[in-house]
Amino acid sequence: MLTSQFLLLGAILFCIGVYGVIARKNAVLVLMSIELILNSVNINLLAFALRNGSADGHTFALYIIAVAAAEVGVGLAMVLLIYRNRRSIGLDELSEMRG
Amino acid sequence: MMSVAAVFSADLLVAQNIGFAVVALLMIVAALRVVTTKNVVHAALWLVTVLAGAAAQYVLLAAEFVAVTQVLVYIGAVMVLFLFGTMLTRARIGAERDLNNPYWRLGIPVAGLLFAAMAIALVSSFGDEQLPSDARVVPIADISDQIFGPYLLPFWALSFVLLAAIIGAIVLARKD
Numbered sequence: 001m002l003t004s005q006f007l008l009l010g011a012i013l014f015c016i017g018v019y020g021v022i023a024r025k026n027a028v029l030v031l032m033s034i035e036l037i038l039n040s041v042n043i044n045l046l047a048f049a050l051r052n053g054s055a056d057g058h059t060f061a062l063y064i065i066a067v068a069a070a071e072v073g074v075g076l077a078m079v080l081l082i083y084r085n086r087r088s089i090g091l092d093e094l095s096e097m098r099g
Numbered sequence: 100m101m102s103v104a105a106v107f108s109a110d111l112l113v114a115q116n117i118g119f120a121v122v123a124l125l126m127i128v129a130a131l132r133v134v135t136t137k138n139v140v141h142a143a144l145w146l147v148t149v150l151a152g153a154a155a156q157y158v159l160l161a162a163e164f165v166a167v168t169q170v171l172v173y174i175g176a177v178m179v180l181f182l183f184g185t186m187l188t189r190a191r192i193g194a195e196r197d198l199n200n201p202y203w204r205l206g207i208p209v210a211g212l213l214f215a216a217m218a219i220a221l222v223s224s225f226g227d228e229q230l231p232s233d234a235r236v237v238p239i240a241d242i243s244d245q246i247f248g249p250y251l252l253p254f255w256a257l258s259f260v261l262l263a264a265i266i267g268a269i270v271l272a273r274k275d
Contacts, residue, residue, distance in 0.1 A: 001119065001159070001232070004221050006119075006156065006230075008222075011217040012127055012214065014213075014217070015217070016127070016130040016134055016210065019207065019210035021206075022200070022203070022205060022210075023134065023205075024198060024199060024203075025198060025199055025200045027188075028185055029133075029134075029142055035150075035173075036149060039149065042153065042157075046162045047160055047230070049162065050231070055241040055245050058162055058165055058237055058242050059245040059246055059250050062164075063254075066261060069177055069264075070260050070264035072177050072180050076180055076183075076268075077268040077269075077271035080188060080272050081272065083187070091200075
């Protein structure tokens with residue numbers, strides 16, 4: 001197996017996630033795109049862990065999974081609160097902080 | 100550059116490469132469906148496919164503990180959160196029209212350029228380098244030695260982050 005095939009898979013997933021963050025208006029779908037990005041990072045970390053024969057990449061991947069779980073919990077709670085206050089989760093309608 | 104000779108080199112792992120190709124293709128198709136589908140619930144279920152494929156890739160990369168954690172945390176917990184979030188913020192389940200921004204086409208050249216830059220950098224620096232085919236599976240004891248040894252401070256910080264996230268989510272989502 002080549003190193004670059006895993007890294008290229010990570011790059012493709014990262015770019016699809018970036019496209020989703022740019023293109024989507026629904027807040028839940030933006031959070032899903034962020035999950036795609038985090039998974040591509042994990043694939044890269046584990047590929048390099050195998051390449052270098054160390055367990056550091058595994059540790060970082062586990063930390064990233066834990067941080068992603070916390071992020072989804074808080075993010076969805078915020079989306080819920082926004083929906084309760086405005087009856088909509090379109091990200092382009094949240095413009096109160098525009099200067 | 101990636102050459103045909105390297106792809107057909109002596110220590111080619113045929114089964115692993117076929118498995119990689121099938122799972123990678125499935126992951127890419129599913130990821131494209133996540134960002135293009137018109138139905139939020141379908142997007143969540145396609146995301147499950149991507150996450151399961153990622154777990155399979157972790158097994159291929161000799162990271163069994165991370166793969167199991169991926170299945171437990173992502174497919175088990177995060178997807179339930181997503182489905183609940185979809186249900187609670189949406190009166191009806193089905194296809195919808197305005198899930199995309201008006202300027203969503205801007206994302207295509209941005210993602211394309213980003214991928215071109217990353218692909219050139221990756222192929223030029225790693226090219227046809229082989230992963231070690233006789234690598235040992237990292238034992239869980241090694242990972243725990245890492246977490247409770249040199250990476251103990253980040254572990255504490257992470258515990259605090261999770262506690263803060265739990266309290267924050269409860270405070271934010273409370274009714275009164």
